[in-house]
Amino acid sequence: AQSVAQPEDQVNVAEGNPLTVKCTYSVSGNPYLFWYVQYPNRGLQFLLKYITGDNLVKGSYGFEAEFNKSQTSFHLKKPSALVSDSALYFCAVRTDTGRRALTFGSGTRLQVQP
Amino acid sequence: DAGVTQSPTHLIKTRGQQVTLRCSPKSGHDTVSWYQQALGQGPQFIFQYYEEEERQRGNFPDRFSGHQFPNYSSELNVNALLLGDSALYLCASSLGYRGANEKLFFGSGTQLSVL
Numbered sequence: 467a468q469s470v471a472q473p474e475d476q477v478n479v480a481e482g483n484p485l486t487v488k489c490t491y492s493v494s495g496n497p498y499l500f501w502y503v504q505y506p507n508r509g510l511q512f513l514l515k516y517i518t519g520d521n522l523v524k525g526s527y528g529f530e531a532e533f534n535k536s537q538t539s540f541h542l543k544k545p546s547a548l549v550s551d552s553a554l555y556f557c558a559v560r561t562d563t564g565r566r567a568l569t570f571g572s573g574t575r576l577q578v579q580p
Numbered sequence: 581d582a583g584v585t586q587s588p589t590h591l592i593k594t595r596g597q598q599v600t601l602r603c604s605p606k607s608g609h610d611t612v613s614w615y616q617q618a619l620g621q622g623p624q625f626i627f628q629y630y631e632e633e634e635r636q637r638g639n640f641p642d643r644f645s646g647h648q649f650p651n652y653s654s655e656l657n658v659n660a661l662l663l664g665d666s667a668l669y670l671c672a673s674s675l676g677y678r679g680a681n682e683k684l685f686f687g688s689g690t691q692l693s694v695l
Contacts, residue, residue: 470622502686509584509670509686510623556622567613567636568684570622 468493470559470571478577479547487542487574489557497559499540500568501531504554513555516540527551547578582607584673584687592693593661599692601656605673606685612654613684614646617668629654630676658692666694 469492479485491497498517502510514525521533531542540557554575558568585604593599605612611630615623625638629648648654652673658665668691672684 502684507688509688510672510684511686512683515683558622567625567628567638568623569625570615572620572622 468497468559468561468569470557470569472555472557472571472574474574475572476575476577478579480579481549482546485544485547485551485576485578487555487557487576489540489542489571490538491540491557491559492538493559493561495561497538497540497561499531499533500558500560501525501529501540501542502556502558502570504556504573510556513542547576549578549580552576552578584671584685586669586671586687586690588690589688590691590693592695594695595661595663597661597694598657598659599661601658601669601671601690601692603654603656603671603673603687605652605654605671609673609675609685610652611674611676611682612648612652613672613674614654614656615670615672616640617670617689619667623670626656661694663694666692668692 471490500515501513504510514523516523516533524530529544554573556573557571560568587602613628614626617623626640627637628635632648643659645657668689670689671687674682
């Protein structure tokens with residue numbers, strides 16, 4: 467079975483400050499990890515993915531994520547937050563064996579204050 | 581280039597009724613997946629269609645069924661609706677269902693309310 471945990475329901479950060487949204491996962495086999503963002507009344511939009519290779523992955527809108535195998539984590543980061551980054555962020559995992567569907571976490575609401 | 585389109589955007593039904601939701605994938609995509617997103621939760625996988633066949637299925641009862649047409653569009657059918665079926669239903673498309681790193685493109689969803 468595969469699972470994702472996003473331990474924070476909400477993260478508050480001031481504009482211009484760095485942000486981190488946490489994600490830990492559990493899978494059998496090699497993980498493929500994803501971050502998606504959801505704006506109000508919209509579907510999910512892809513931000514970035516880790517399949518293999520460099521542990522630091524760069525994605526859309528200045529976001530990046532670091533894969534840590536020993537800690538089974540894939541935290542989302544951005545050096546300088548914007549008010550427009552305020553949204554709901556989902557971490558997701560799948561593997562290359564067995565069921566290939568994505569398993570999503572429960573989401574973290576990011577609130578960036580001006 | 582049209583993205584993933586879903587219809588209708590909102591739907592209100594009563595318990596016991598049946599509902600059909602529709603999805604047109606992004607141009608060039610041949611695989612459609614359906615997810616249920618309950619309020620305050622992450623999306624949960626329902627099933628995936630490729631080449632007009634259901635290829636994978638999540639932990640949903642048989643009341644949930646689907647179909648994919650030759651033009652790759654898809655329908656999600658839910659029979660004998662329950663109050664707990666109230667949720668946002670998301671359709672996602674991708675190219676090829678065996679790829680390990682395919683990026684999913686999501687529609688804006690259909691908000692289903694069961695009264």
